[in-house]
Amino acid sequence: KAIRPLVRRAAVAKPVVVPAAPALKGAAALRAIAVHEHAHAHDHAHVHDDDCGCGHAHAPAPEQVAGPLSWRRAWSAILAVGLRPCSGALIVLVFALSQGFFLAGVASALAMGLGTGLTVAMLACLAVAAGGAATRLGRRMSGAGAARLRYAVEALAALAVLLLGVTLLGGMVAGGG
Template identity: 40%
Template sequence: MWLMLPGSAWAALVPGGGSPTPGTDLPEPLRSIAAWGFALQRQLTGQLREQLAVMKETGSWEPAAAIILAAFLYGVFHAVGPGHGKVVIGGWFATRRARITHGLAASLIAAMVQAGSAIAAVGLLAGLLSLAPRDITAGAAWLELGSFAMIAVIGALMTWRTLTGRGCGHDHGHHHHEGECCGHHDHHDHHHAHEKTERNALFTMAAAVGFRPCSGAILVLLFCFANGMILIGVLATLAMGIGVAVTVAGIGLGALGLNRLVEKGMGNSSLAGRLRTGMALAGSLSITILGLVMLIGALVNGPTPTG
């Protein structure tokens, strides 16, 4: 997470501060993986355009399966590239104890909200307001302001909870030990209330991440809406969202696995409790800073219509 934060911050705050080629600000081997993913995205984009053109010309639904498959694969490889969503979700699971099911659910929520925001934005701006494609793309991009603001607020709330001893950064399970960041709990209900609060914060943050629509989905929807292929556009966008969810879930679960390995090595000593608190605080502060930097950058330089 921290390796990707400086490049994301610089690109947000400085006009033209992003890399000429997407992903070149990443360290190896992430740089090579991102380049490979972008090359596949270009191929899949060409396949999508070709199949959509065939469907438009023939009026046949035979290319629909190829369109949906290409959209799904586009989502998988699109999510490999740089993006604040993976940084936020990965950072959460790298520094806070959470359930695997919550990781899968958060990834799906983020991806489906992103797909839904693209569908809603294009439907509203194109269908109801009849705006030009460029205006639609620019208008949808402003949704990222809401996304960045919500991320910053959630990160700040989690920082406050950690500092006041109300946010553990790990799941207690059924056994409690002295020295853990939240202290010893005498009441089972308190543990469940804490777990519910952490889960709700995670899901809210996932939704905030997805509030920013993907430019690829918007372009597909614009073409489909303009040519009367609304249903296939919606299906392709949802397939793209599922593809994004697969990649984000893999990254999030990898971070969660690393977190558990570190915690297992630390044990349950007083020092381990302080280290857990430090990890939780570092994660929430990083999320807060990232949200603020992206928000300020979008306000100063204008939003960027990317997903």
């Protein structure tokens, strides 16, 4: 009984049209804050480096990653990552064991591992290539131009993720899922 008035009101409610101009002004203000210059009316310096004083490391120190990559260092990283069990593979193995198809579960887990390994290797190669291209491009650009490019790439990446999500949602809704 208590919910009926709410349902009636919701049935007769009309959509509210909100102009986009305030949202665009807000986005422009946020962008201006993000790429502002560091010339302020006070005398302390703004330091933006690895030693920000927050008490923890943001990245390994240069001396920790200096020098050529040896096979020993590479295999230790691979082993450290590979030792963590995949939760999806464990679920597949437990399900296969409960159904009496343990070898099929092992084959599925191996296929999942191979697919994950190939995907990670491809993404690592892409990241190395993109890092080299970004370094070459960064040498030719000014600081403000590089900041604009970075924000443009971030916005395009966010838009790509949004479009992927909307596409997947649309496919699910259209398929009746």
